[in-house]
Amino acid sequence: MDIKMGVAKAGIKPSGDYDILVLRFKPSVYSLYLTQNSLPAAPVVYDRQLREKVEKISGIVVNSGNANAATGEDGLKDAKEMAELTENCLSLKENSVFVFSTGVIGVRLPMDKVRKGIKEACSNLQPLDLKLASRSISTTDSFEKYTSLQFSIDGKKGQVVGISKGAGMIHPSMATMLAYIFTDVQIDKPLLDKVSKEVVEKTFNSIDVDGCESTNDSVLIVATGEGEIKITEENIEEFKGYLYKVALQLAKMIVKDGEGATKLIQIDVFQAESPQEAKEVGEAIALSNLFKTAMFGNDPNWGRILSAVGQLHKDIDFSKVKLYIGDFLIYDGKPTNYDRERAVEYLKNNSEVVVKLYLSRGDASWSYYTCDLTYKYVEINAEYTT
C-alpha cells in the first residue's frame, strides 16, 4: 500500500515527543466508529459531519497531548482548521481528511504549535512506519501498538496493517482509544461497513481498562483497493477473519497496556441465552473493581466474579453455573475443592490469564478483555494533571 506519513514534535505533549501525525493515501473507502459519549470532542463532532458527506477519504491528521474536548465552538473551529490545513499541505481535495485528538480534556489546543507541527509533518513525508506512527499518537501508553498481517484468498495476496493507542479511559463504546487499520483489498463501502461493525463489536467494543468511556474514541478502517483481492459476499467471511485478527491484536495491546496493569484478563462467557447476554456478563465481571484488585493480588476470589454477575439482576441459576480460572474448576454449582495454591501460582506466573464462565442457559458466547487494577493505576490517575 502506498501510504505516506509525516510526524512532528509540535510541543503539545509536555514530554516533547512526537505529537502530530499525518497520513496520506489514495482516495479510499472507509468505516469510521466514534465514541457515543454525549460529550464528544470537537474532532469527533467534525468527523461525524464529514462521515455523512463523503464515501472516500485520502488522509488523516492526529494530535496527541490534547483531546480538544469540552472546548465549545472554539474547539470545533480548531478541529476544522486542522483538517483543512492538512488537506492544503498535502494537496488533497476538500473534505478528504479526518481529524483526531487525544490527551487532556477541556484545554484549548495551542493552535500556533499545531499549525507549525502539521506543516512540518506534511513537508517531511515518508513511507508508513507503523512503530513511529503509533508513538506519535500515544499519551500515557508505555509501548507502541501496531501489527501487520499478510494473507491470501484464492491464491491472491492481501494485507491488513494497523496502529492503536490507549491505556486509560478504555471502555466499550470505545474510550480514549484511537485505532487506524488499513487494508489493500478492493471492497465496496457497504460491505466494509458491515464487516467492520461486527469486528469492532468483538474487539474494540469488548475491552475495558477502567470502565470510563472517553470523549474521543475513534476506530478508522480504510480499504485502499490497491491489492489483488476483491471482497464479495463469497469471500467476506474469510476476510473478516483476517480483519478480526488484526483488530483483536490491537485491542488486546491496549488492554495489556492498561494504566498500571500487570495482567491481561480474558473473560470467556459460554452457554448464555444470547451473544448480548454473554457480552453483558463478561462486561459486568470486567467492570468489577473487586475482581480487578483480586486479579492484581493473584487471588482466585471467585465470589467476586459471581457476585458481579449477580449484580446484573438476571435470573441466573447459580447452582448450574461453572467457573474456571485457567484450567482450575473453581465453582461447579457450589465451591469445589480445587488446588488453591496451584491456582494462585497460575495467576502469579502468567501475564495473560483466562476466566471461563458457563451459564447453562443457552449456546451463545462472547469474549471480553480487561486488566487488573493496581497501585500504579491509582498513581497514574491521581497525578495526571497535577
Place this chain on the structure above:
Amino acid sequence: MDIKMGVAKAGIKPSGDYDILVLRFKPSVYSLYLTQNSLPAAPVVYDRQLREKVEKISGIVVNSGNANAATGEDGLKDAKEMAELTENCLSLKENSVFVFSTGVIGVRLPMDKVRKGIKEACSNLQPLDLKLASRSISTTDSFEKYTSLQFSIDGKKGQVVGISKGAGMIHPSMATMLAYIFTDVQIDKPLLDKVSKEVVEKTFNSIDVDGCESTNDSVLIVATGEGEIKITEENIEEFKGYLYKVALQLAKMIVKDGEGATKLIQIDVFQAESPQEAKEVGEAIALSNLFKTAMFGNDPNWGRILSAVGQLHKDIDFSKVKLYIGDFLIYDGKPTNYDRERAVEYLKNNSEVVVKLYLSRGDASWSYYTCDLTYKYVEINAEYTT
C-alpha cells in the same frame, strides 16, 4: 427502648474480635430491605421468606467474618439453624428472628463455633450498647458506626438509634452494608414501609464505594412502639425527616470508611428532568474510577466529571451545564478561569468535599455520596483473602 443485646467472640473472624451479635426486643413492626443481587446470600434468602410470613419480629442474629453466600443448600440450612437457635436461646417464638451474615463469600460457616457463639451471646444479655454492637458486626471497617437522635413531635418525645457496617462492596441496591435502625414510635407497618422506602432510597441506596453490589446487604428498620408518639399521615413528614437524618448519618459513615478512602464526596445534582435522572447522573460520576482517583490526587479534573455524565448517552446540552467543586465555578458551559491553586487547596484541606452540577434541564435534584479511590483500596482488596 428496651433492647437487649449479647455479643460473643466465636472465632469466625481471623482477628478474634467479637463476631456474633444478638438483639432482643418486644414484638415490633419492621421494614426490611435486602440486596437485589441475583446471587443472594443464604441469610438473605431466609429473611426474604420470613418477611413474607410475619408482620412483627422480636430479635436478630448477626455474624461477621463469613457471608454465608454462594454456599448452596448447606448454607441455607445453616442460616435457618442460626435463626432457630437464637429463637430458642432467647425464648422467642418461632419465626421472630432475622439472620444476617457478612464477610468472605463462598466458605461454609464454621457452625460449631457459630452455635457456641450464639449460645454465649444469648446468655449474657445487656442493654443495647451501640458502639459495641457496631463493633461486633464489622469486617474491614476501621471505626464503629452508630448514631442516636432524640426528637419531639407535638410535645411528645421519640427516638431513633442505629448502627451500620460496611466499607467495601458498597453500591446502590445496597452492597456489603448492614444497617439496623430502631425507633420507639408507634406506627403501622404499611406506613413504616412507605416512609422507610423513601428514606432508604435517598440514603443507603445513594452511596457508593466501589460500584460493587454485595450478596448480603440488608437494612432493617424496627419500630417498637414503646414511645409516646403515634405516627399518622398527619405527622409522617416530620418523622421522615428524623429517620432520614439518622439513616443519612449511618450511610455517610459507611462511605467515609470506604476501603482506603481519604475523602467523603457529596455529589449534588440539580436541574435534572426527574429525580431518577438526577440520581443516575450522580451515580455515573460516583462510579468513575478516573473521577475517584482525581479526587484522591486533589485534582479538580472536571473533564472526568463531565465525560462520566456523557457516558450516560443522554442528550444533555453541555453548553448550558454548570459545575462547581466546592464554591469554585469550574465549568460554565465552557471552562472558566477559576483559581486552580485554591481549588486544589480546597480538595486537600477537606475530608468532606462537595461537587455541584447544574444540568439546566428541569427542577429535580438528588444527592449521591461516594469516596476517592486510593492505593489503600487496592491494597485492601488485592490482599483480602490471600
